[in-house]
Amino acid sequence: MALTEDPGKPRNLAERVQRVQDAVYSAIFHNYVWQSIFRSGYPNTPRNQMLVVATNIFLHLHPTRIHRTHVKITHTYCLGGLTFFMFLILTVTGVLLMFYYVPSVDSAYQDIAALETNVKFGLLMRNMHRWTAHAMVILVFLHMMRVFYTGAYKPPREFNWVVGVILLVLTLVLSFTGYLLPWDQLALWAVTVGHGIGGSAPFFGDETQLIVFGGFEVGPSTLIRFYTLHVIALPLIAAVFMAVHFWRIRRDGGMARPL
Amino acid sequence: MAVETRAVARPAAKARPRPRREREEEVLVWPDLVFVEFIAATLFTITFLMLSVFINAPLLNRANPELTPNPSKAPWYFLNLQELLLHMDKAWAGVLLPTIALGFFASIPYIDRTRSGQGVWFGSKNAVRLTLVSAAYSVIVVAALVSFDSGDRTYTEQLTRWIPSCNAEAQHQGLPCLQDAEGEAHTGFLSTKDISKRLQFSVPFPNALGVDDSNLDWPGDLDRIPVPFNNVCGNVGSFHLWCDMNLNIPSIMAEQVIPLSTVVGLAVAIIYVLFRVGWLRTKRDLFIVMFTAVLVSYLALAMVGSFFRGEGQNLIWPWEIKVDEG
Numbered sequence: 127m128a129l130t131e132d133p134g135k136p137r138n139l140a141e142r143v144q145r146v147q148d149a150v151y152s153a154i155f156h157n158y159v160w161q162s163i164f165r166s167g168y169p170n171t172p173r174n175q176m177l178v179v180a181t182n183i184f185l186h187l188h189p190t191r192i193h194r195t196h197v198k199i200t201h202t203y204c205l206g207g208l209t210f211f212m213f214l215i216l217t218v219t220g221v222l223l224m225f226y227y228v229p230s231v232d233s234a235y236q237d238i239a240a241l242e243t244n245v246k247f248g249l250l251m252r253n254m255h256r257w258t259a260h261a262m263v264i265l266v267f268l269h270m271m272r273v274f275y276t277g278a279y280k281p282p283r284e285f286n287w288v289v290g291v292i293l294l295v296l297t298l299v300l301s302f303t304g305y306l307l308p309w310d311q312l313a314l315w316a317v318t319v320g321h322g323i324g325g326s327a328p329f330f331g332d333e334t335q336l337i338v339f340g341g342f343e344v345g346p347s348t349l350i351r352f353y354t355l356h357v358i359a360l361p362l363i364a365a366v367f368m369a370v371h372f373w374r375i376r377r378d379g380g381m382a383r384p385l
Numbered sequence: 386m387a388v389e390t391r392a393v394a395r396p397a398a399k400a401r402p403r404p405r406r407e408r409e410e411e412v413l414v415w416p417d418l419v420f421v422e423f424i425a426a427t428l429f430t431i432t433f434l435m436l437s438v439f440i441n442a443p444l445l446n447r448a449n450p451e452l453t454p455n456p457s458k459a460p461w462y463f464l465n466l467q468e469l470l471l472h473m474d475k476a477w478a479g480v481l482l483p484t485i486a487l488g489f490f491a492s493i494p495y496i497d498r499t500r501s502g503q504g505v506w507f508g509s510k511n512a513v514r515l516t517l518v519s520a521a522y523s524v525i526v527v528a529a530l531v532s533f534d535s536g537d538r539t540y541t542e543q544l545t546r547w548i549p550s551c552n553a554e555a556q557h558q559g560l561p562c563l564q565d566a567e568g569e570a571h572t573g574f575l576s577t578k579d580i581s582k583r584l585q586f587s588v589p590f591p592n593a594l595g596v597d598d599s600n601l602d603w604p605g606d607l608d609r610i611p612v613p614f615n616n617v618c619g620n621v622g623s624f625h626l627w628c629d630m631n632l633n634i635p636s637i638m639a640e641q642v643i644p645l646s647t648v649v650g651l652a653v654a655i656i657y658v659l660f661r662v663g664w665l666r667t668k669r670d671l672f673i674v675m676f677t678a679v680l681v682s683y684l685a686l687a688m689v690g691s692f693f694r695g696e697g698q699n700l701i702w703p704w705e706i707k708v709d710e711g
Contacts, residue, residue, distance in 0.1 A: 169415060172413055175413050175414075175415040175416065176413060176414075176415075178415055179413075179414045179415050179419070185414075185415070185419065188414045188418065188419070189414060190413070190414055191411040191412065191413055191414065192411060192412060192413075192414050192417070192418055193410055193411055193412075194410050194411065194412055195410075195504075196418075197412055197417045197418055197421060199421065200506075204421065204422065204425040207422055207425065207426075208425060208426075208429060211425075211426050211429060212429075215430070215433070231448075235447040235448065238444060239444065242441075242444065249441065250434075250437050250438065252442055253436070253437030253438075253440065253441055253442050254433055254434070254437045255442075256437075256442035257433055257436050257437055257440070257442070258433050261429075261433065263462055267680070270490075271680065274493075274676055275506055275507055275512070275516070275673075276503065276504060276505060276506050276508070277502045277503035277504065277505075277508050277509075277669070278503055278504065279493060279494040280494060280497070280498075280499065280500050280502075280503045281494070281498060281500055283494070284494035284495060287491075287493065287494050288491045288494075291487060291490045291491045294487075294490075295487065298462055298463075301460065301462070302460060302463065305460050308444055309447065309448045310443075310444050310445040310446060310447060310448055311445040311446050311447075311448055311449065311452070311454055312443055312444075312445045313448060314448035314449075314450065315453065315454055315457035315458075316457070316458060316459050316460055318457065319457060319458065319459040319463070319467055320459055320460075320463060322475070322479075323459075323463070323466055323467070323470070323475070323478075323479035323480070324479070324480075326475035326476045326478075326479045326480060327476065327479070327480040328476045328480065328481070331476075343450070344450075345450075381504070382503040382504040383503070383504040384503065384504045384505055384508070385500055385501065385503070385504075
């Protein structure tokens with residue numbers, strides 16, 4: 127700034143407005159604190175735009191350039207990305223729900239009922255968690271269909287498809303374990319149906335019920351197991367598989383293209 | 386000197402610059418992709434915020450193990466398995482078929498190793514029509530099997546009501562009859578499982594192989610057929626896989642052989658027809674048919690479970706469903 131010539135007094139109104147705009151912009155984006163967070167300004171040049179994608183922690187999973195056809199909405203409908211985005215919303219709303227929820231048979235139901243009535247935005251958070259969970263299951267199926275019908279599982283992406291199948295199972299199990307937590311009639315009896323299905327496994331039926339459900343009927347030990355699986359074990363496992371899933375997209379040469 | 390030359394000068398063929406045309410087909414991730422992602426995320430956030438403002442997540446009464454709702458249903462994505470439970474052996478419906486389906490999904494890329502047709506929607510020649518035919522066929526098959534097999538309102542029940550009830554005082558000699566529950570009105574076949582659970586008949590048979598009344602009774606004489614060497618017991622922990630194992634032939638017929646061969650037979654039939662028509666030529670074609678069929682059946686069965694199953698898991702119209710909460 128100091129190197130430039132003194133611009134003198136503004137000559138007309140437009141120039142005066144321009145001066146004010148520049149001053150505001152400069153105050154926000156050229157101050158010491160802002161520049162300690164974002165080292166460079168808005169990336170205006172192709173070089174800087176590639177740099178920002180390559181060096182920003184949230185963007186660096188992307189390549190810096192991408193084939194024209196892959197940006198078209200109809201190529202992917204953003205399904206995989208949206209599935210991951212649902213996971214993020216579920217993480218945020220889930221953490222908020224955990225503040226008010228105690229996974230014991232005595233208090234679980236009251237906690238949810240109180241969350242809906244006594245907690246500001248509690249009902250909204252629970253609704254968000256519920257509907258995005260359903261959406262994630264639907265989106266993961268749609269994403270799988272997209273990958274299949276575009277032939278994107280073909281070499282060299284075989285293993286990433288398998289990781290995707292594992293993530294499908296993890297999504298279903300995550301959703302199912304969450305289903306029990308409100309401890310209402312819907313939850314108990316839906317999980318009782320699942321408990322029966324688990325118990326029908328040939329040779330390992332009893333073991334499945336004991337290990338996964340914590341007993342021969344759905345009870346307090348089922349609740350604490352499902353809670354632990356739902357809030358920590360399965361999200362961590364899913365996060366690891368997601369990391370592999372996203373990383374493999376890059377390693378396998380980006381999204382599938384016609385040869 | 387010679388070594389130096391070799392190190393510096395590379396063969397011309399290896400120093401291949403990236404083809405210029407491909408580079409021109411590329412766009413920058415910022416802004417072209419990042420903004421699309423941002424807009425998609427924003428739209429979904431707004432949509433679900435609005436949805437959550439207007440529609441509340443269900444919360445019924447506090448869980449009561451004494452009070453079983455009728456019908457009690459699994460979450461919608463497992464309702465298809467619950468639906469299959471009505472038609473076949475529970476191990477097949479709940480565990481084995483889903484495991485096979487997932488194994489099939491995972492193995493697709495290892496069997497279909499061709500690289501052609503990737504990166505575009507329905508990239509192979511007949512992909513669209515194979516998908517459509519398979520989807521339509523699956524819906525029709527699921528609807529037909531469900532409406533014929535299970536529930537108290539099926540045509541099967543009406544058409545088999547003429548079979549007499551076994552509760553008559555005289556012993557039925559040879560003629561088939563259907564056992565009715567105590568105090569219940571007589572019904573025909575309610576599901577395939579009734580073949581082993583309610584159907585009774587007998588055929589003349591020499592007094593051998595455990596038959597002692599000159600009649601081979603279904604199911605009485607066939608529901609405990611010992612497996613060879615089942616008297617040899619070698620237990621491993623709590624597992625006794627072979628020891629004291631008997632086969633329940635009527636149950637195996639009704640709950641495994643008939644339902645599974647129906648499913649496999651119908652699948653093979655459509656694949657064979659599509660092959661003879663000439664639409665199905667490659668492994669990719671085969672997998673398009675199978676993948677579509679599995680996914681569409683999964684969805685269709687979930688719909689049946691969600692909207693067409695009322696009290697006692699009987700077939701019912703969606704607007705008639707009432708849940709008895711116990």
